[in-house]
Amino acid sequence: MASAPLLLPGQPLPSSFTAPPQPKAGAGCYEYNGTILSSIVGRPRRDGATNAQVIGQVSRLSPQQAHIVIQVVNNHPVPESSEELTGVIKMGECFRLGDIVKAKVLSLGDARSYYLSTAANELGLTRGAPLLPISYQEMENPQTGETERRKVAKPEDI
Numbered sequence: 001m002a003s004a005p006l007l008l009p010g011q012p013l014p015s016s017f018t019a020p021p022q023p024k025a026g027a028g029c030y031e032y033n034g035t036i037l038s039s040i041v042g043r044p045r046r047d048g049a050t051n052a053q054v055i056g057q058v059s060r061l062s063p064q065q066a067h068i069v070i071q072v073v074n075n076h077p078v079p080e081s082s083e084e085l086t087g088v089i090k091m092g093e094c095f096r097l098g099d100i101v102k103a104k105v106l107s108l109g110d111a112r113s114y115y116l117s118t119a120a121n122e123l124g125l126t127r128g129a130p131l132l133p134i135s136y137q138e139m140e141n142p143q144t145g146e147t148e149r150r151k152v153a154k155p156e157d158i
Contacts, residue, residue: 004045007038014044050105054116055126056087058099066095068103068116087116094118094151100127102153124153 005014013029013036025031028040038044053075056068070085071078078085089095089103102123103116118124121136131139133152140147 004043006041006043008041009037009039011038012036013038050107052105053102053123054087054105054114055100055102056085058095058097058101059086061095061097065090066101067113068101070114086113088113089116089118093149095125096128098129099125099150102126118151118153122154124151126153 007013025036028038028042029036029044030039031037052073054068054070055072056070058066059069060067066089068087068089070087073085087103087105089101095101101118103118104120104123106115106117108114124136125133125139128139128148128150130141130143131148131150132142134140134147136152136154137149138147139150139152
């Protein structure tokens with residue numbers, strides 16, 4: 001993806017950074033007449049708030065963690081922008097590639113990702129291949145009846 005445009009002091013943030021939910025001016029920015037403006041030379045980036053609830057797709061797996069491409073923050077879609085928001089979840093046998101996961105932001109990670117958690121009952125796997133949640137720890141393939149152990153978000157219909 002292309003990088004965000006370089007901003008000079010006094011220039012407004014691009015619309016992809018100010019789309020709802022309306023962000024608050026952070027370090028390197030200020031608000032003037034309802035517009036967020038740059039106060040330094042640099043490229044804008046969006047900082048995630050701790051405890052924000054996110055939904056994303058598993059893009060990469062390793063034995064210790066799952067990498068999630070964040071698509072929704074606090075029930076608001078992430079606007080198509082020049083940056084890709086990613087998060088990292090520590091895991092065991094919880095997720096597979098392509099799974100859709102609901103998580104909470106624990107903290108800001110490095111410059112490119114956030115640390116996420118699925119520890120609460122309402123957090124975890126929401127959609128996997130053609131699987132349906134049947135409990136907090138299992139998903140079922142509706143065609144074969146086979147079950148798989150997963151960390152499942154609280155099923156809304158149970």
